[in-house]
Amino acid sequence: MVRTLDDLAALSGVSRATVSRVVNGGPVSEATRRRVMAVLESTNYRPNLAARTLASGRSGVVGVVFHIDPHLLFQDPYFAQLLQGMTDVLSEQATGMMLWLGNRSKEETLEQVLLMGLLDGVIVTAYNLEDPLVDGLLASSLPTVVVGHRRADRTASYVDVDHVQAADNVTSHLTGIGRRRVGHITGRRGTVAGEDRITGYRRAMARAGLSTDGLMVDGDFNKASGAAGAVQLLDRGVDAIFCANDATADGALQTIRARGLKVPEDVALAGFDDLEFAAHLDPPLTTVRQGVRQQGAEVASTLFQLLQDPGGGARRVILPTELVIRQSTVGQLQQATGGVTGA
Amino acid sequence: MVRTLDDLAALSGVSRATVSRVVNGGPVSEATRRRVMAVLESTNYRPNLAARTLASGRSGVVGVVFHIDPHLLFQDPYFAQLLQGMTDVLSEQATGMMLWLGNRSKEETLEQVLLMGLLDGVIVTAYNLEDPLVDGLLASSLPTVVVGHRRADRTASYVDVDHVQAADNVTSHLTGIGRRRVGHITGRRGTVAGEDRITGYRRAMARAGLSTDGLMVDGDFNKASGAAGAVQLLDRGVDAIFCANDATADGALQTIRARGLKVPEDVALAGFDDLEFAAHLDPPLTTVRQGVRQQGAEVASTLFQLLQDPGGGARRVILPTELVIRQSTVGQLQQATGGVTGA
DNA sequence: TTGTACGCGTTATCAT
DNA sequence: ATGATAACGCGTACAA
Numbered sequence: 086m087v088r089t090l091d092d093l094a095a096l097s098g099v100s101r102a103t104v105s106r107v108v109n110g111g112p113v114s115e116a117t118r119r120r121v122m123a124v125l126e127s128t129n130y131r132p133n134l135a136a137r138t139l140a141s142g143r144s145g146v147v148g149v150v151f152h153i154d155p156h157l158l159f160q161d162p163y164f165a166q167l168l169q170g171m172t173d174v175l176s177e178q179a180t181g182m183m184l185w186l187g188n189r190s191k192e193e194t195l196e197q198v199l200l201m202g203l204l205d206g207v208i209v210t211a212y213n214l215e216d217p218l219v220d221g222l223l224a225s226s227l228p229t230v231v232v233g234h235r236r237a238d239r240t241a242s243y244v245d246v247d248h249v250q251a252a253d254n255v256t257s258h259l260t261g262i263g264r265r266r267v268g269h270i271t272g273r274r275g276t277v278a279g280e281d282r283i284t285g286y287r288r289a290m291a292r293a294g295l296s297t298d299g300l301m302v303d304g305d306f307n308k309a310s311g312a313a314g315a316v317q318l319l320d321r322g323v324d325a326i327f328c329a330n331d332a333t334a335d336g337a338l339q340t341i342r343a344r345g346l347k348v349p350e351d352v353a354l355a356g357f358d359d360l361e362f363a364a365h366l367d368p369p370l371t372t373v374r375q376g377v378r379q380q381g382a383e384v385a386s387t388l389f390q391l392l393q394d395p396g397g398g399a400r401r402v403i404l405p406t407e408l409v410i411r412q413s414t415v416g417q418l419q420q421a422t423g424g425v426t427g428a
Numbered sequence: 429m430v431r432t433l434d435d436l437a438a439l440s441g442v443s444r445a446t447v448s449r450v451v452n453g454g455p456v457s458e459a460t461r462r463r464v465m466a467v468l469e470s471t472n473y474r475p476n477l478a479a480r481t482l483a484s485g486r487s488g489v490v491g492v493v494f495h496i497d498p499h500l501l502f503q504d505p506y507f508a509q510l511l512q513g514m515t516d517v518l519s520e521q522a523t524g525m526m527l528w529l530g531n532r533s534k535e536e537t538l539e540q541v542l543l544m545g546l547l548d549g550v551i552v553t554a555y556n557l558e559d560p561l562v563d564g565l566l567a568s569s570l571p572t573v574v575v576g577h578r579r580a581d582r583t584a585s586y587v588d589v590d591h592v593q594a595a596d597n598v599t600s601h602l603t604g605i606g607r608r609r610v611g612h613i614t615g616r617r618g619t620v621a622g623e624d625r626i627t628g629y630r631r632a633m634a635r636a637g638l639s640t641d642g643l644m645v646d647g648d649f650n651k652a653s654g655a656a657g658a659v660q661l662l663d664r665g666v667d668a669i670f671c672a673n674d675a676t677a678d679g680a681l682q683t684i685r686a687r688g689l690k691v692p693e694d695v696a697l698a699g700f701d702d703l704e705f706a707a708h709l710d711p712p713l714t715t716v717r718q719g720v721r722q723q724g725a726e727v728a729s730t731l732f733q734l735l736q737d738p739g740g741g742a743r744r745v746i747l748p749t750e751l752v753i754r755q756s757t758v759g760q761l762q763q764a765t766g767g768v769t770g771a
Numbered sequence: 772t773t774g775t776a777c778g779c780g781t782t783a784t785c786a787t
Numbered sequence: 788a789t790g791a792t793a794a795c796g797c798g799t800a801c802a803a
Binding site: 131132133134135136138139144158159160161162164165168172182183184185186201202203 | 474475476477478479481482487501502503504505507508511515524525526527528529544545546
Binding site for chain 3: 442443444445446449455456457460479481482483484485545
């Protein structure tokens, strides 16, 4: 069995170094290159990654850590899209990917694995305000890019969107069409997205001179919490609801219709994410388009930049969001697509 | 910065070999062990995986390949559970995991990555009757365990359930409660699970002396195809529907109720998987429990057996399934849980 | 119990 | 353009 460069060298009558050059595209005469290539193809040789990594210091493999409950992970198309975007860029760069999915308790085990010098860099999601794993990664010498960011991550490299501004925009849209009692079903408390969207909602309401007293109920980024939250808000007589994401809005819509109320005539409804199903709800949902797949691609690109220029300092990217106005807020008559927001 | 065993050796006044023994639990005197440990903890040293793999031939990392459309992957809780089961066993064995998710076209790229000698073994899903990637993996020298199996995989190591027998059991249950026109909304054609469940359905119907003419419609393992399939079957006057999985049954249930028909009085309904939501449908769904998480754990265990005893030949495991009878077939009056089936 | 020394397969530097 | 040869960091016979 042919396994090593030495085997190939013996077979093709050249030195190991030359074979290595052929494999990696170094300077080799056309004649010997062809000769070695022939041997190479007849043996289906594969370079040993461990040896290659040890010698060169680069593995061509990056780690991706989705540090959240696996249960959640496999319910939200958001993650599929994010991953897709990363894969787009990674495969383009012929780079492999090691994926870790929310090993709840074992943050330390995880850290160990990540720091073993096999990875060129790592991408990690930071959805919670407190996350020791993310802290550990950022403190390590491993090049790291964060999806989302916390206040404390100002010095880290990250890719995020401006949740505050986006939420402000949606809320302003709702007040702009004349709604006064705009309710908000929040995302999970303790998450960056959840808290920031609350901030944006409050800011817009305050600017419009409206009170938010009794108009906020806690949600959990899922359909069930949307359905439950809407029950409370409707009891308090809202004329619009801004939901922390599309799944929540889906649940709220269910409650609203069960009560025989009309959207948007009785209650205007808006979400966040613009996942595929949002456009197919009845009525189609006004929401914020995040461009999740692009976000994934951007994260991967950022990591590559970091790897290429390690001394270049942290990269901070805030991607634009887009307010997508559909019938759940403006009815059948007016239709439009709002402008780009964010920085 | 302390990075290597040599650094630690210098710091603790012993040889590199001794430090290595301390790290890996070799024979060391209690005195020196304590001394080295102290240094170890003060430096948060991490062994270099590449070097370790190169020297020992084992990496402590296995690959897991979910070779399916990522879009599908993130919709079905099945995969979350499968992964969970694997993780249970892997973390128990202090083994890392590299995860690949359905890189559609790039089967060859994928293969390359897998065969680079960094992985101790690999787990791969084989849901389709034809799958070049699985073929390649099985043909390679890398220890491989397959989730599910095709006819041709008789010589491979795999973990599966007896889909034929399980489908036979559900169908027999339906005919056993007096239904004569039992329809079947199939799984995706070309998948092992889809085809085998059809076989089981047909077998049970034949044994009961019933025809299946016009009683089968093609589905796709999802809710939408269940809803669409039920329309056709109801038009043909079925009194029971066996759906290829729970998601399909969920869709069918929607159609049935939309027509004002009652379950199980007018139409008895059964699924396959026993995912969490099956018990919470209205009425609760009769289905086949697969024990997906256990299946994942079993796959991982099987791989470890293979790694420990490479010469031991292929391991083939068929896990039992359980018919879970709920109100969607027997109404409010009778309730029971059926026996264990499979081998 | 501890240390010495070699090998794992590759990259990279230096001569030639 | 090509060939020796020294790292890379660790495990592990073997010797002491």
